[in-house]
Amino acid sequence: MSQSQTHVNKGSIISQNSVSQLNDLDELTDAELIKLVKDLKQQIKIVSLENEIFERTILRLEPALMHGVQQALDYANKLQSSSSLAVGSFVKSQTSRFGGLDSFTSPSRMLTSPSKVSTRRVESSAKIGGTVIFGTGPRINVLERSELVSAEMEILVENMEKARKKAAKQHALLKAQLEEIGVRVVDIEKASGFFNKEVIVEGWDKIAQRIPAEIWIRFMTEWVKIADSQIGKLRLRTSTLNTQFSKLKGQIKVKAELSESLRAVDFDKLKIENDECMEIIDKKLQQLGELKKMTGDANLNLTIHKKLMMEQNTYLTNIINTIKDRERMTIELDKERDIIQVQADSLAQRLEEVKKVRLAYEVPDVMDYVCVKSEVTDLKHSVKLLENRVHIQQIALTSLNKKLNSMNV
Structure with missing residues (x-):
């Protein structure tokens, strides 16, 4: 079979499959067709990824x-385009036969089924001597x-890790360059400000209306001295950094040589040393745990004794306050005692006087007392009679006054 016949046969097979698919799609709904389209897109995406991986693998190996x-x-x-042309001609003939394109131009008619499309697979090919040979392949x-x-x-x-490391190095380099540029900008700004202040502002001669050359020369001389000192510091720092770099480079070289000369025995020795160190660390950790336990007990005892000491201090404070209150009360009692002593002395003195008066007092005779008492009773009776007479006279006077008043009226 020639190549042109192969094309024709393949195109006729694909056109027949397409026609059968179009006939089958008449029975599907719009939701099923949308789902089929989504499945086809997902399959296309997966197949594209697989093809990309296969291409990468083949190019690498x-x-x-x-x-x-x-x-x-x-x-x-080309084969797919020829098959699509064949399907298009068949669709046109069918539409002209049934009288319209409405039934074939709807979305539910123009989509294909993935089960049918999966059967239409382009077989693997390889170019040998300018001709294309189809085969199933592995x-x-x-x-x-x-x-x-x-x-x-x-x-x-x-590759991403290599690119990340390279980007990190480039980022560090750019960051260092930015820092260097920032330092230079700061130095330039400081120099510009210092120049404006020392030469342009303060160095301006108002009489001559210019800047004297001496100020400019002095400023440049001082600036050169400052620059020389900074250059010396930077050279010293650079030499120190170069020394450190050489030292680190030598250490790295020695470590690289040692890593090349290392054997399994060295690793076993290092493992044994690490085990011994781990045992020592475990012992130290156990001792540390015991020390922590002892410290906890000591802290507990300290807390208990501290609590007792606080109680004793509280009791002592109460006692001191009680002593102070008692001393204050003692002072007040002493004052009251002095006052009472004074009163007692005065009362004692008065008692002595009363005693003296009592000793000097003579009791009168009883008959004299009876006579005096009778006389007092008689006088009281006379006073009472006189009071009654005065009262009667006042009543009579009042009645006479009323009568006079009535007569006058």
Whole structure:
């Protein structure tokens, strides 16, 4: 079979499959068609990723295998375009036959089923001597695909890590350059401000209306001295940094040589030393735990004694306050005692006087007392009679006054 016959047969098969698919799509709803479109997009995305991974793997392992793949892809595109033209002619004939394009131009008619499309697969091809030969080719199972994806992912991660390290170095370099430029800008601004202040503002001669050359020369001389001193400091710092860099470089070289000369015995020795150090660390940790326990007990005892001491201090404070109150009360009692003593002395003196009066007092005779008492009773009776007479006279006077008043009226 010639190549042109192969094209015709393939185109006729694809056109027949497309026609059968269009006939099957009449029975699907719009929701099913939308779902089919989404599934097709997802499958296309997955197939694109697989193709990309396969292409990366082939280019990495054997780039010569990719020769002629582009021609095969171009041939497949041409084959697909010819099949689409055949399907279009068939659709036109069917629409002219049934009298319209409405039934075929709707979204539910123009979409294809993924189950049908999956059967329409472009077979693998390879270019040999300018001709394209179709064949089934080897299949790749899921495990091999997973291994290919893992290998490509590891390579991508490694490349990303290299790019990240390179970007970090570039970022550090740019950051250092920016810091250096910032320092230079600050120095230039300081120098400009100092120049404006010392030469332009303070060095201006109002009489001559100019800046004297001596001020300019003195400023430049001082500035050169300052620059020389800074250059000397920077040279010293640079030499120190170079020395440190050489030292670190030598240490790195020695470590690299030692790492090359290391053997398994050195690692075993280092492991034994690490084990011994770990045992010592465990012992120290145990001792530290015991010390922590002892410290906790000591802190507990200290807290108890501190609490007791606080109680004793409170009791002592109460006692001191009580002593002060008692002393204050004692002073007040002493004062009251002095006052009472004075009163007692005065009362004692009065008692002595009363005693003296009592000793000097003589009791009168009883008959004299009776006579005096009778006389007092008689006088009281006479006073009472006189009071009654006065009262009667006042009543009579009042009645006479009333009568006189009535007579006058």
